[in-house]
Amino acid sequence: MNEMDIKEYEHQYSPSRWSHRLGQEAVIDAHVEVMKRGSQIARETIECQTDLSYGLREKAKLDLFGAQTLPEDAPIFVYIHGGYWQFLGRESSSFMVTPLAKAGAVVVTIGYTIAPEASMDEIVSEVKAAITYVLQLAKKRGSSGVYLCGHSAGAHLAAMMLAVDWMGEQMLNDSLIKGALLVSGVYDISPLVNTYVNDPLRMTESDACRLSPVTHLKNIIQHSMKRRIVVAVGQHDSPAFHIQSKEFDEELRRGGVTSELIDVPDTDHFDVIEKMSEEEYILTEAAVKMMGLNLDGVSEGFKQASLIVNCYCCSERHTYGILYSLKMDEFKLGHIPLPGGETVSAQTPA
Ligand SMILES: N[C@@H](CC(=O)c1ccccc1NC=O)C(=O)O
Numbered sequence: 371m372n373e374m375d376i377k378e379y380e381h382q383y384s385p386s387r388w389s390h391r392l393g394q395e396a397v398i399d400a401h402v403e404v405m406k407r408g409s410q411i412a413r414e415t416i417e418c419q420t421d422l423s424y425g426l427r428e429k430a431k432l433d434l435f436g437a438q439t440l441p442e443d444a445p446i447f448v449y450i451h452g453g454y455w456q457f458l459g460r461e462s463s464s465f466m467v468t469p470l471a472k473a474g475a476v477v478v479t480i481g482y483t484i485a486p487e488a489s490m491d492e493i494v495s496e497v498k499a500a501i502t503y504v505l506q507l508a509k510k511r512g513s514s515g516v517y518l519c520g521h522s523a524g525a526h527l528a529a530m531m532l533a534v535d536w537m538g539e540q541m542l543n544d545s546l547i548k549g550a551l552l553v554s555g556v557y558d559i560s561p562l563v564n565t566y567v568n569d570p571l572r573m574t575e576s577d578a579c580r581l582s583p584v585t586h587l588k589n590i591i592q593h594s595m596k597r598r599i600v601v602a603v604g605q606h607d608s609p610a611f612h613i614q615s616k617e618f619d620e621e622l623r624r625g626g627v628t629s630e631l632i633d634v635p636d637t638d639h640f641d642v643i644e645k646m647s648e649e650e651y652i653l654t655e656a657a658v659k660m661m662g663l664n665l666d667g668v669s670e671g672f673k674q675a676s677l678i679v680n681c682y683c684c685s686e687r688h689t690y691g692i693l694y695s696l697k698m699d700e701f702k703l704g705h706i707p708l709p710g711g712e713t714v715s716a717q718t719p720a
Pocket residue numbers: 383384385386387398401452453454457458521522523
């Protein structure tokens with residue numbers, strides 16, 4: 371590969387260069403900030419068990435939302451974060467919990483050891499261990515199904531999980547994984563081998579091939595005949611990301627899998643997932659529908675309140691609807707401490 375090709379790949383696979391909203395650094399800073407804030411609010415308002423270990427390494431932990439509040443048979447939504455297998459973690463992974471819990475889904479956010487501490491092989495194995503934990507939990511609860519969601523590198527990891535023979539390897543029922551929402555993913559990671567993305571990962575061409583979902587299409591198709599797949603991409607994602615999503619969806623459909631491609635209008639690589647903190651968003655709606663739920667009411671075990679706060683994006687006063695569970699009763703509804711330390715008053719709707 372010559373210098374020109376490498377430069378072009380680096381351009382195509384640098385999502386921050388393609389944002390229609392913000393500059394390269396600003397879009398990443400905003401992404402991390404928005405996800406962290408939203409995640410913190412979810413941890414403070416939704417009943418959760420955090421830092422549950424599914425493996426031996428420090429980062430092999432997951433957070434579980436709504437498991438003690440929602441019915442045992444509730445569907446389980448699993449979020450696998452992105453960050454090119456080398457950034458981000460659970461602290462910024464729970465921003466989408468509120469609307470999903472409201473609709474009645476238990477949410478699991480997975481942490482995993484990132485590069486350079488872990489190789490791509492180790493990352494895929496670790497995520498597999500996390501999904502094994504979730505499938506065991508789903509079986510124990512009698513959950514109606516497990517739904518995988520991943521963003522960017524997380525969509526790559528979620529897609530890899532669709533190829534696993536859970537029955538043969540873990541004695542777990544394959545059919546418990548009933549769907550996947552893959553957002554702005556990379557399904558063939560070989561174009562990354564010669565780019566800066568691979569510096570901490572140090573994959574060879576053969577590693578990248580072995581660890582790409584497209585290499586395992588036959589298995590993915592075989593195990594996904596009863597699954598519902600949504601492949602989503604941001605309108606302002608780069609052409610390479612669009613091609614990756616379009617081709618992956620096409621291959622699944624060619625194999626007879628129920629898959630659909632959603633090109634999300636007016637979004638870039640970053641807000642395409644950030645907006646899953648909102649109820650009225652095409653991908654939140656797709657996730658809720660996939661799980662056989664709806665957003666018409668508040669699921670049992672949760673209550674809703676309104677909250678007037680300084681908005682963190684524009685600092686104007688806004689009224690927010692918030693969802694709370696057992697956890698908020700500890701705060702005696704009426705005074706809700708915010709992540710920043712400010713305390714605001716809240717009222718339950720009449
Ligand atoms: N170097 C990449 C960085 C990147 O993709 C990224 C950075 C922070 C959080 C998420 C990211 N991408 C996808 O998960 C870029 O230029 O966009």
